[in-house]
Amino acid sequence: MPTSSQVYVSTNGSDTNNGSAEAPYLTIAKGVGSVAENGTVHISKWCLQWRRQHKHKNECG
Helix, strand or coil, X not given: CXXXXXXXXXXXXXXXXXXXXXXXXXXXXXXXXXXXXXXXXXXXXXXXXXXXHHCCCCXXX
């Protein structure tokens, strides 16, 4: 069961990272799958803009 209450997703991340602000995940799916219940997934603003424009499901880069 995921235990991180705060995880981060960014275009410069990697899904092999630990999801911290210093070592964010790349995909939203990895962030959602790694956050504890009632936790927060922080998604970079650029990532959200790219996703909307290109309609990718979970990659930010």
